Amino acid sequence: MADKAIPKIGPRGLPxxxxxxxxxxxxxxxxxxxxxxxxxxxxxxxFLIIIGKSPLEFFALVYKAGFxxxxxxxxxxxRTTPLLFAALxxxxxxxxxxxxxxxxxxxxxxxxxxxxxxxxxAGLPAVIAIPLLAFAGGLMGSAWIGAVGALRxxxxxxxxxxxxxxxxxxxxLMNHMVEGPLRDPSxxxxxxxxxxxxxxxxxxxxxxxxxxGLAVAVVCCILSWILIERTTWGFAARIAGGNIRAxxxxxxxxxxxxxxxxxxxxxxxxxxxxxxxxxVHGSANxxxxxxxxxxxxxxxxxxxxxxxxxxxVAILLAGFEASSGLVQRRMDLPDATTLVLQGFVFVAILLxxxxxxxxxxxxxxxxxxx
Amino acid sequence: xENELGLWAIPVxxxxxxxxxxxxxxFVSLGEVLTERSGRINLGLEGTLVFGAMAGYGIAVxxxxxxxxxxxxxxxxxxxxxxxxxLCSMQRVNDIAIGIALMLLGLGLAxxxxxxxxxxxxxxxxxxxxxxxSDIPQVQAALKVNILFLAGIVxxxxxxxxxxxxxxxxxIRVVGDSTDAARAMGLRPSxxxxxxTAAGGALAGxxxxxxxxxxxxxxxxxxxxxxxxxxxxLVIFARWNPIACFWAALLFGGAGALxxxxxxxxxxEGYYLFYAAPYVLTLGVLIMTSSPRRAMVGAPxxxxxxx
Numbered sequence: 284m285a286d287k288a289i290p291k292i293g294p295r296g297l298p299x300x301x302x303x304x305x306x307x308x309x310x311x312x313x314x315x316x317x318x319x320x321x322x323x324x325x326x327x328x329x330f331l332i333i334i335g336k337s338p339l340e341f342f343a344l345v346y347k348a349g350f351x352x353x354x355x356x357x358x359x360x361x362r363t364t365p366l367l368f369a370a371l372x373x374x375x376x377x378x379x380x381x382x383x384x385x386x387x388x389x390x391x392x393x394x395x396x397x398x399x400x401x402x403x404x405a406g407l408p409a410v411i412a413i414p415l416l417a418f419a420g421g422l423m424g425s426a427w428i429g430a431v432g433a434l435r436x437x438x439x440x441x442x443x444x445x446x447x448x449x450x451x452x453x454x455x456l457m458n459h460m461v462e463g464p465l466r467d468p469s470x471x472x473x474x475x476x477x478x479x480x481x482x483x484x485x486x487x488x489x490x491x492x493x494x495x496g497l498a499v500a501v502v503c504c505i506l507s508w509i510l511i512e513r514t515t516w517g518f519a520a521r522i523a524g525g526n527i528r529a530x531x532x533x534x535x536x537x538x539x540x541x542x543x544x545x546x547x548x549x550x551x552x553x554x555x556x557x558x559x560x561x562x563v564h565g566s567a568n569x570x571x572x573x574x575x576x577x578x579x580x581x582x583x584x585x586x587x588x589x590x591x592x593x594x595x596v597a598i599l600l601a602g603f604e605a606s607s608g609l610v611q612r613r614m615d616l617p618d619a620t621t622l623v624l625q626g627f628v629f630v631a632i633l634l635x636x637x638x639x640x641x642x643x644x645x646x647x648x649x650x651x652x653x
Numbered sequence: 654x655e656n657e658l659g660l661w662a663i664p665v666x667x668x669x670x671x672x673x674x675x676x677x678x679x680f681v682s683l684g685e686v687l688t689e690r691s692g693r694i695n696l697g698l699e700g701t702l703v704f705g706a707m708a709g710y711g712i713a714v715x716x717x718x719x720x721x722x723x724x725x726x727x728x729x730x731x732x733x734x735x736x737x738x739x740l741c742s743m744q745r746v747n748d749i750a751i752g753i754a755l756m757l758l759g760l761g762l763a764x765x766x767x768x769x770x771x772x773x774x775x776x777x778x779x780x781x782x783x784x785x786x787s788d789i790p791q792v793q794a795a796l797k798v799n800i801l802f803l804a805g806i807v808x809x810x811x812x813x814x815x816x817x818x819x820x821x822x823x824x825i826r827v828v829g830d831s832t833d834a835a836r837a838m839g840l841r842p843s844x845x846x847x848x849x850t851a852a853g854g855a856l857a858g859x860x861x862x863x864x865x866x867x868x869x870x871x872x873x874x875x876x877x878x879x880x881x882x883x884x885x886x887l888v889i890f891a892r893w894n895p896i897a898c899f900w901a902a903l904l905f906g907g908a909g910a911l912x913x914x915x916x917x918x919x920x921x922e923g924y925y926l927f928y929a930a931p932y933v934l935t936l937g938v939l940i941m942t943s944s945p946r947r948a949m950v951g952a953p954x955x956x957x958x959x960x
Contacts, residue, residue, distance in 0.1 A: 382749055439945035443696065443749055444886050448936045451879045455929035462925065580753065619764030626758025630740065633750050637743040 304650035311645035316585060319635035323628030330623065336614055348609040349602025357492040361563070362601035365390065367500035367593055368555030369579025371507055372428060372548035374588040376442070378511055379544055380524040383431060385446030386552040387576025388453030389424035393553030394560040395457050396423040398476035398567025399465045401560075405480040412483055417557050424553020425546040427453065432545025436538045442545075454572050461568055475568035485562035496558030503551055507590035520544055552576065578604065581629050600625075662791060663914050669795025670910020671903050672802060673868045677702065677877075678902035679805040680860030681884035683812055684853035686893055688734075690816065691849035692829035692842070692955030693741055696752025698857045699881030700759020701733045705861025707767035710872040713862075714770060719778045723801070723862040730858020731851045733759060738847025748957060756881075763874075770872050778867045801863045805899075808856070812895040825849055829953035857881065883935045890938045892951035908934045 328338035349359050372386035397420045404412040427449060434440040460476075467477040485494050511517035523530035523537050530537050555575060560567050582600055586592035607621045643649050681698050688695045695701075705726035713722030737755055741748045781803075784796035816822040828835045828845045835842045864880075865872045887905060891897035912927035 382753070384753055434940060437945060438940055439943040440939050441889075441943075443753070444882065445936060445939060447879070447882055448886065448932050448939075451932045452929050452936070455925045455932070458928075459923065459925040463923070577757065581757070584750065617765050617768040619761050619768075622757060622761030623765050624761075626754060626761045629754035629757055630751070633746060633754055634740060634743065636745045636747070639745070 300647065300652045301650050304647040304652035307645045307647045307650055307652075311639065311642065312587065314645070315635050315638055316587060316632060318638075319631045320585065320628060322635075323624075323631035326627045326631065327624045330627070336616065340614060341610060344610050344613055345603055345606040348606030355602075355605065358605040359598060359602040360491075360493045360497055362604050363597045364494070364496040364500045364558055365555040365573075365575040366579050366582050366597040366601055367497075367504060368551045368558075369576045370582035370586065370593045370597060371503060371579075371590065372424075372552035372576070373580050373583035374586065374590055374593060375507060375511075375544045375548040375551075376428075376432065376541075377583065377588040378517070378520045378524050379541055380527075381432070381435065381541070381545065382443045383428060383446045383545060383548065384443055384580050385431065385448075385450035385453075385576070386428070386548070386555075386579055387572065387574070388446070388450035389427045389549045389552035390556040390559070390576050391450075391453045391457045391571045392427055392556065393420035393424040394556030394571040395460050395465070395476070395567045396420045396553070397557040397560045398479075399460065401479045401483055401566075402477045405483065409482050413485060413561065416483070416561060417554060420557035420560075421550040421553045424556065425550040428549025428552060429542055429546030431549075432542045435545075436541040450576065457567070457571060458569070465567070467566070470566070470568070473568055475564075475566040478566045479561060483561065484565060485558060494558065494562035496554075496562055499554070499558070501594060503554070504590045504593055507547075507551075511590065516540070516543075552579075578625065581625050581632075584629065585632050660918075662918055665791050665795050666914035667907050667910050669791075669797075670914060671907035672795070672798055673906070674909040675902040675906025676799065676802045676805055676863045676868075677860035677880055678884050678887060678905050679802075679809070679899060680863065681857045681881050682887045682891065682898040682902055683805070683808055683895055684730075684856030684860070685885050685888045686853075686891070686895055686898055687812065687825070687856065688846075688850045688853035689888060689956055690829045690893055690953050691825045691846045692832070692953050693738070693748050693846050693850060694752065694885070694957060695734070695737050695755075695850055695853060696749055696882070696885060697733065697737055697755030697759060698752075698854070698885060699877065699879065700756035700763070701730045701854050701857040702861040702864070702881035703877045704733065704759040704763040705730050705858030706865035706876050707763040707770065707861075707872055708858070709862030710865035711767065711770050713866055719866050722866055723778070723859055726858040726862035727855040728858070730861070731855040733858075734851035734854025735847060737854070738843075738850035741850075742843040742847060767872055767874070771874075772871075777870060778863070780867070799863070799867050801859070801867065804859075809895045809899045816895070826953070829955055831954055860884075879932065883931060886935045886939050890942050892942075893953065894951065905931055905934065 324342075331338045331341055348355050350356060369386045369390060372389060373383060376383040397416045400416055400419055404415060407415070428446065431442050431446045431449065434445055435442040462474045465476045466474050485496065487494050488498060511520070519530070519535045520540050522533070523535055523540055527537060556571060559571060564570055578600055582593060582597045586596045603621055603624065607618060610616060610620065611618055640646075681702055685695065685698055708729040709722040709726035712725035713719045716722070733755060737751060740746055740751050778799055778801060780797050780799040782793065782797050784793035787793055816826060824840060824845060827838065828840060828842045832842050835845070861877075864876050869876070883905060884902075887901045888898065891901045908931045911930050912924060915927060916924065
């Protein structure tokens with residue numbers, strides 16, 4: 284009762300709200316995406332029932348093959364790495380209100396860069412060569428997606444369309460390089476670059492069958508979160524994303540922000556390609572265009588472009604991808620099943636945007652906020 | 654006969670290719686013009702095109718009639734358009750993002766239901782030969798024009814006329830230029846946009862049916878690879894004008910035919926780079942026609958990509 288008479292004073296001399304009022308908005312930001320995810324699963328379950336398959340069997344198989352055992356966790360976690368990098372390539376430009384969907388192109392070219400340079404660097408020790416390869420691949424990716432940002436800011440070209448066009452161009456370039464100038468003559472069935480020297484292969488995290496890329500990806504997510512939430516650059520980007528005119532009037536360097544954030548996103552996508560080549564495939568080839576860039580879009584939207592939220596979302600979607608082989612074989616479903624599920628979830632998460640602020644439960648005022 | 658044409662074989666093959674390859678571009682871009690003139694952008698037409706290709710082929714195989722296939726593809730495309738239109742009518746739902754989601758969903762559903770139809774069954778739509786005056790087989794092949802291409806020309810002129818001098822065209826243009834003005838006139842912008850998106854989806858679906866039923870003429874998962882998206886970019890180039898869309902589609906079709914044309918006379922070096930030509934052309938055209946400062950001439954006022 285004494286609480287009501289004398290308001291508590293917070294650190295900045297403002298009256299503090301009840302804990303319910305403080306938590307109401309964050310709870311909304313978690314509850315609505317989870318609700319949307321479950322609605323997407325529900326629609327997909329109805330779809331499965333209509334075509335005569337059991338949704339229970341489907342989700343049980345996904346759990347078993349994606350999260351059920353230590354082995355399936357390792358399978359899931361090694362697919363998480365490219366998804367995290369690809370999602371960062373969507374989430375960072377999204378801070379500025381840009382919808383970049385061509386991360387696949389940066390992944391592919393980052394991988395080709397690493398695959399092509401690995402032969403040149405075979406004489407160097409791994410401690411020097413691997414960071415150099417990562418740097419080169421990241422640089423390639425940053426140039427590719429940074430160009431999307433530059434075209435947007437300096438020429439007014441729509442970034443969604445240009446990034447996707449550049450992804451198709453990148454895949455054509457990869458095919459040209461891998462089947463032409465960079466082709467290892469001994470790769471007969473599947474044209475590839477020369478295989479990595481054994482000491483240049485990126486190894487596994489201690490005690491796990493998951494390569495070091497996962498640790499790097501998680502660190503990149505944390506650094507991106509700090510950049511967005513705790514630096515003036517991130518703050519300026521958020522202002523420019525909200526209202527570009529206001530940002531320009533304030534004298535913010537909008538052009539540098541747009542190019543910088545897209546280039547940083549591209550760097551991460553390029554790293555995804557480097558790790559796919561240096562840790563998983565051992566040489567650059569057509570497997571690089573595996574669609575991680577497109578699944579990364581969904582990861583970023585599900586996480587509402589929050590770099591820390593990317594981590595659990597990427598693990599969840601990686602689990603679905605890891606289990607797709609088993610699901611196909613056991614339930615006699617085509618490989619596009621994962622794509623259908625992703626489509627339903629994507630639509631559901633976009634629709635959920637309309638729900639924010641509609642529930643009284645999540646309004647701080649209901650809980651006595653001042 | 655083979656050498657009679659010499660190097661002339663390249664332009665002949667490109668013209669023939671342009672006519673063959675341009676039809677899906679034309680239908681998708683006309684559909685997109687209709688949608689964008691009403692003030693919304695539908696990036697999902699790539700998914701609609703591929704789903705239309707699958708639906709058209711599947712229905713044609715099941716019924717034995719390619720025309721029922723074309724009709725089915727149009728209906729499927731209209732359904733995708735209705736979904737897009739209704740979803741975008743809700744508050745704070747972004748039309749570009751919904752387009753990306755529906756592109757993924759359309760591709761997923763097409764690959765899902767299309768699995769049993771990946772087999773070579775000839776079910777060609779009929780075409781008309783305009784090359785009867787020539788003895789040269791290449792010329793005759795180049796001028797074999799499909800009926801859907803002619804239907805596309807009719808649709809182009811029809812849309813142009815509709816926007817210019819009919820009440821329906823005027824309503825769509827009002828809604829596309831100013832939601833407030835449309836509301837003041839007592840119109841329902843969401844409904845008109847949804848109907849325009851549905852009609853646009855139907856056109857894109859027909860474009861898909863052309864892909865699977867005439868050229869290349871079979872259903873497989875790589876049937877489009879971005880043609881729907883290029884057509885969306887082409888609309889900006891064509892300044893939202895149906896007649897300009899027709900010429901732009903021919904240009905893009907010619908670029909797409911460049912690789913196969915060079916291959917046909919034995920140039921195989923750098924095949925993949927020629928394959929990228931349409932994408933490079935699209936990007937170049939976008940860069941040239943966009944401007945960071947002034948609003949684009951002819952752009953509908955409510956369009957989110959040009960605001």
